[in-house]
Amino acid sequence: MKTLKKVISCGVDGVLLSPGIAKLTEHLFEGKNVPDRILTIDFPVGSSTPGKFEKVFAHKLISSVEQAVKKAVDDVKVLFPWRLEKSTRSEVVQVIVETIEECERWDMPLMVEPVLWGDNSSGKSDSDLIESPARIAVEMEADILKIQFLGEDRLSRIIHRFHVPVFMLGGPKSDDLKQILKTVQESMKSDAKRVIFGRNVCQRENMEEVLTALKSIIHDGLKYEEIVQRYDL
Numbered sequence: 001m002k003t004l005k006k007v008i009s010c011g012v013d014g015v016l017l018s019p020g021i022a023k024l025t026e027h028l029f030e031g032k033n034v035p036d037r038i039l040t041i042d043f044p045v046g047s048s049t050p051g052k053f054e055k056v057f058a059h060k061l062i063s064s065v066e067q068a069v070k071k072a073v074d075d076v077k078v079l080f081p082w083r084l085e086k087s088t089r090s091e092v093v094q095v096i097v098e099t100i101e102e103c104e105r106w107d108m109p110l111m112v113e114p115v116l117w118g119d120n121s122s123g124k125s126d127s128d129l130i131e132s133p134a135r136i137a138v139e140m141e142a143d144i145l146k147i148q149f150l151g152e153d154r155l156s157r158i159i160h161r162f163h164v165p166v167f168m169l170g171g172p173k174s175d176d177l178k179q180i181l182k183t184v185q186e187s188m189k190s191d192a193k194r195v196i197f198g199r200n201v202c203q204r205e206n207m208e209e210v211l212t213a214l215k216s217i218i219h220d221g222l223k224y225e226e227i228v229q230r231y232d233l
Contacts, residue, residue, distance in 0.1 A: 068108060
């Protein structure tokens with residue numbers, strides 16, 4: 001709650017929330033000029049031990065689009081984990097198809113997040129493989145893609161090939177803030193619409209300063225070198 005209040009006070013464009021947190025924090029989004037809310041409505045079951053991720057063996061909806069509408073959120077999001085066992089992958093597809101049908105019924109935008117979890121026996125890199133699930137997500141009628149940074153040229157090609165808004169995900173925890181800011185700048189040059197950060201922003205002591213730096217790149221078009229010097233990051 002405390003972190004979310006700080007994030008909102010920094011004037012971010014939107015926040016990604018689970019159903020429980022969305023319910024507990026509804027009062028923070030009353031009035032004008034509040035961030036959009038994106039609701040995560042699925043859950044990949046990846047462990048029998050709390051806090052430990054092993055392997056996705058089930059994929060379930062934990063909320064419905066109808067519930068999202070009642071919460072007055074702006075978008076819903078589901079994962080599209082790839083490289084899983086065939087039965088689990090089939091379950092993932094079914095979850096997405098059902099969600100798309102509900103989104104059409106309620107006129108709710110759907111964000112799909114293709115991720116590469118599981119064994120990679122092809123020998124290809126993640127950046128080579130991610131285009132396939134991204135394409136499939138669009139063909140299944142995803143309104144927005146949330147994908148990892150693939151390099152400026154490759155990301156630009158995906159964005160202009162699929163003709164849907166692309167949000168870049170923040171990725172694994174990194175201590176290299178300069179590289180993170182550079183990646184954001186390259187994402188914007190690739191025509192990504194926004195970036196979605198979690199731990200790489202919210203777990204920093206200078207979170208407010210980092211959010212201001214990100215806004216300067218995304219909204220004002222400043223170069224990351226200028227930002228590093230201005231905020232002494």
